Every structure is written in structure tokens, then in C-alpha cells.
Amino acid sequence: MKKPQRKSFLVFGKPYIGHEEIAEVVDTLKSGWWGTGPKTEEFETAFAHYAKAKYALGVNSATAGLHLALIALGVGKGDEVITTPLTFVSTANVILHCGATPVFADVDRETWNIDPKEIEKKITSKTKVILPVHLHGRPCDMDAIMSIARRHKLFVVEDAAHAAEAVYKRKKIGSIGDITVFSFYVTKNIATGEGGMVTTNSKKFAESMRIMSLHGLSQDAYKRYSVRYYRHYEAVTPGYKYNLTDIASSIGIHQLARVEKNWVIRKQHWETYMHAFTSVPELMLPAAESPNTKHARHLFAILLRLEKLRISRDDFVDQLIKMNIGSGVHFSPVHLHEYYRKTFGFKKNMFPHAEFIGERTVSLPLGANLREKDIHDVIAAVSWLAGEWKK
Ligand SMILES: Cc1ncc(COP(=O)(O)O)c(C=O)c1O
DSSP states (O other): OOOOOOSSOBOTTOOOOOHHHHHHHHHHHHHSOOSSSHHHHHHHHHHHHHHTOSEEEEESOHHHHHHHHHHHTTOOTTOEEEEOSSSOHHHHHHHHHTTOEEEEOOBOTTTOSBOHHHHHHHOOTTEEEEEOBOGGGOOOOHHHHHHHHHHHTOEEEEEOTTOTTOEETTEETTSSSSEEEEEOBTTSSSOOBSOEEEEESOHHHHHHHHHHHBTTBSSOHHHHTOSSOOOOOOBSSOOOBOBOOHHHHHHHHHHHHTHHHHHHHHHHHHHHHHHHHTTOTTEEOOOOOOTTOBOOOOOEEEEEOGGGBSSOHHHHHHHHHHTTBOOBOOOOOGGGSHHHHHHHOOOTTSSHHHHHHHHHEEEEOOOTTOOHHHHHHHHHHHHHHHHHTBO
16 A cells, blocks of 8 residues: 655644634734633633533633642642543642642553542542543543542542533533533643633632632732722732633633534544544554543544554654654653652553553544544554554
8 A cells, every 4th residue: 555645734733713713802902801801701601501510710721720629629738639640740740739649540441541449449548639530531430439539528620621521421521520620722622722711519619719810819800900999909818820811711702602513523533533443453442432421522542552563652653743644642641750750759560551551542633623634644644554564
């Protein structure tokens, strides 16, 4: 078979943007109110409704949101937070930002999500929070996780950076755990450049996170500078600068309005990939969904069967780049990053499932702005490489 070569580079994770976002941003720029104000309030209200949560707080990244969530739950020095090693480093970094210790529990080999049985093994008297990640958009086993949390009186913070559209057993992700955090980074299903949203059903957590997200002030800037009245404000605690701007929210409002429509397009791309790759024995494919759950289909990842190939994952990704196909790795397990190895003494083989997946995973382009031809270019390149490098 002739080597397929795409003419232009297919960018991985290019955001989908319409005229509505551009017009809204221009409107915000002209309004003179660029900070956190009415557009962010509108976005928060719409997002809370979408996530079926009582409260939503716009933040300038999911990392900031995760940090605020742990602070609101009182996580501090001496506490332990159980999370998955198969995630982006920021999920674990924020635990350290609170002075607490990240404790990893291995993932399930099928779903690639944290395994509740492993969580249970890691609980100690210091455990305060379970922090599951809905990897690639697949909901974790939330019934099992919530039941463990209730039995041991622990909080649950969900990292839903990939999972805006996800539903678990008819419950929307964003409405289940104590606090849930979404990311609006450029490559995400809802993108605002940088940004995120935190949802909760607790008034107490919502209020404390809002105050902590803006310097610890009792009034936000929009209220302070309102034309209608003047209000004195006070720092009630030394907070952070984690608020979402109205410029970002202007994009987010329209991204959110289009989120379900884009999901349907990505589902079609997903099915095209699944259909094409079932006949490629060198690849492992994502597991089927469990009943009554909805995968957000943020990332479509294949696992390379390295035992059947003469090429490493990294070289496979390099070869794809040479064929003009961008791809990604989500993720190299956190415990094997330099800082975590050196600080906590983590070594290979400690979390065998996360490592197995981390060594083999390749995320392929899945954006709603991709056309069928783009997906077929990816299929041709991946299939050709698998054939060329098979043992
Ligand atoms: C699983 C996961 N959690 C958290 C984050 C952090 O998101 P943000 O870039 O919005 O801080 C990411 C970012 O890609 C992620 O993939």
C-alpha cells in the first residue's frame, strides 16, 4: 500500500468558533467592561442549568477551579487526596498547592478511569477527598465512588475537564459529587482560550469559592464599580485571582449553546474511527459505554499493541506528524514525572494499568470542525503505520 501523505497539517484540538462568539467578544470589548461582570453571570447561569447544578462559578482555568474546590473543602497540610495517576499533572499539583499529599489509586484496564476497588485500598485516617477524573470524557463509576465516600465520610471533587457533556446513569456530570470542575482550555469541547467552571449544589462551598476566586473580597469588582451604588469592600480572607473575564465568557456563552450539536458531530467521527479500526489488530480501541451513561467524546484514543509492533508510541506519534497528522498523548502517568518520582519515590510498576495505557495511548483528532475527509486521512495514516511497523 502506498504511504498516504496529507497535504496540509491537521491540527490536533483546533477550537470550533462561529460568528456569534466574535460578535459577542466585540460587544464586550466595546462595552468597556472586560473583567468579571454581566457576561460571566450569564455564562454561569446557563452553565449551572446545563450541568443541572444549583451553583456555577466561572474561573480562569480548571486548575484554578480544582485548587478552589480543595480549599473550600478545607484540604490542608497533613491531609491526603486520592486521585488517578492517569491524568494531567495539574490534577495532582493542586493537591500539593494545598499542602496535602496526593495518593494515587490505579485505573481500571478497560475504562482507563480510577478503579473504586483501588480507592478503597488507599483510604487512611488522613484521607479527606476522592478526586476522580472522567478521562477523555468517560464518566467514572460514580455510584461506587460516592458510596465509598459516604461510608468513609470523604468529599468528592470531580475533575470533569474533559467531560462537559457527560452523563452518568441519567445524572449530569456536574450534579453528582460535592464539587465538579470543567475546563475551557483551547482544545476542550467548550473553549474560551483559558477558562473553567466549578459547579456545586452547596451554597456554602459556592460562596466560599466565589470569595476565594477574587482576592478574598466580600464584593466582586462589578458590584464595587456599579453605576447604581457604591459599596465598600473588604478582604475577608487572602484569596486568589482566579476569576473568569467577560471576554472569555462572551466566547463561552456561544460555545455552550453549540455544545450538544458539536457532540453529535464528534460522535459520528468516533463511530467512523471505531468502524475502521476494528479491522486493525495492532490497535486496541476504547471500551463501549455502560448503560445510561454518555461519554463526552472529548478525546478519541487508541492504544498501540506494542507486542505486535516494531515501533514505540512516541515514534508512532512522530511518524504521524511527518504524515501531517497532529495527535496527542493523554497521558503519561503523573507518578512518573520527575518531580513526583524524586519527591515521593514513585517508580515504574507501581500503577501497572495506568503505565500500560500511558505507554500505548495516542489521541487522534476529533474536533467538530473536522470533515469526513480529515477523519479518513487520519484512518489512512494510522492504518498504514500499523501495517508498515507490524511484527
Ligand atoms: C484531566 C485534566 N484536568 C485538569 C486540566 C487542567 O485544565 P486547565 O488547563 O483549564 O487548567 C486538564 C487540562 O488539560 C486536564 O486534561
